[in-house]
Amino acid sequence: MGILHLTRAVYDQIRAHGERTYPNECCGVLLGHSALEGWNVEAAVAAGNTRTDSAHNRYQIAPLELVKIGREASRQGLNIAGFYHSHPDHPAQWSPTDLAEAHWLGCSYVITAVAKGQATVTNSFLLAGRTEEEKHFEQETIEVDGGQVSSDPSGPDPSGLDPN
Amino acid sequence: MTIYIPTPLRTYAAGKDAVEVDAPTIAQALEALIGAHPDLRMHLFTAEGKLRAFVNLYLNDEDIRYLPAKEATSVRAGDTLSIIPSIAGGFR
Numbered sequence: 001m002g003i004l005h006l007t008r009a010v011y012d013q014i015r016a017h018g019e020r021t022y023p024n025e026c027c028g029v030l031l032g033h034s035a036l037e038g039w040n041v042e043a044a045v046a047a048g049n050t051r052t053d054s055a056h057n058r059y060q061i062a063p064l065e066l067v068k069i070g071r072e073a074s075r076q077g078l079n080i081a082g083f084y085h086s087h088p089d090h091p092a093q094w095s096p097t098d099l100a101e102a103h104w105l106g107c108s109y110v111i112t113a114v115a116k117g118q119a120t121v122t123n124s125f126l127l128a129g130r131t132e133e134e135k136h137f138e139q140e141t142i143e144v145d146g147g148q149v150s151s152d153p154s155g156p157d158p159s160g161l162d163p164n
Numbered sequence: 165m166t167i168y169i170p171t172p173l174r175t176y177a178a179g180k181d182a183v184e185v186d187a188p189t190i191a192q193a194l195e196a197l198i199g200a201h202p203d204l205r206m207h208l209f210t211a212e213g214k215l216r217a218f219v220n221l222y223l224n225d226e227d228i229r230y231l232p233a234k235e236a237t238s239v240r241a242g243d244t245l246s247i248i249p250s251i252a253g254g255f256r
Contacts, residue, residue: 097255
């Protein structure tokens with residue numbers, strides 16, 4: 001299993017974003033550097049959800065917003081390492097839609113379950129495979145400032161960070 | 165012009181995040197890119213030679229699908245072309 005390294009600030013930021021947009025899905029971009037076993041994420045950039053027609057169960061980031069985030073990341077010497085979004089009142093597991101719409105091979109897709117407005121489990125999935133036809137998600141361990149916070153998709157968050 | 169390569173495709177572009185090409189149009193710039201890095205072709209285009217549906221191309225801040233001449237649009241040395249795979253999903 002790969003490891004996604006997040007700073008405490010990024011971990012808290014993406015979970016708070018999901019709570020703020022509840023009952024709609026939030027979305028954003030993770031910036032960082034690649035490491036041996038996964039990405040080291042140093043910053044998260046909140047993005048707008050353009051799926052205003054169905055924002056409670058869909059998200060989409062406008063490509064132009066992504067172009068601008070990518071340019072700024074390059075200026076800072078960072079890479080787009082992955083993306084995050086929330087699942088309001090739904091588990092932190094990838095859905096068939098998440099896989100079908102995922103095209104950034106080698107990047108991490110982080111999903112936070114938000115139950116009744118409170119962020120619960122956060123999971124990360126690496127989009128693995130060499131081609132679009134072979135792509136699949138592989139769950140990653142999330143480490144926050146070096147400590148593991150989530151690996152069991154069905155169990156409680158072992159970090160004790162779960163606000164519930 | 166400068167072509168920005170997204171993270172997933174850098175492995176097929178010698179690890180570069182940007183590639184400089186000298187070409188008169190967007191289509192020829194893409195051909196120059198693929199000429200230098202042939203493994204990019206299958207990731208950008210279908211077997212029929214069409215740009216993959218999830219690949220967005222932006223000339224500076226413009227989606228090339230909405231430019232009157234699309235891929236035949238002329239480009240200048242200072243222009244940037246961003247290759248941006250789409251980002252979407254959701255639990256249903």
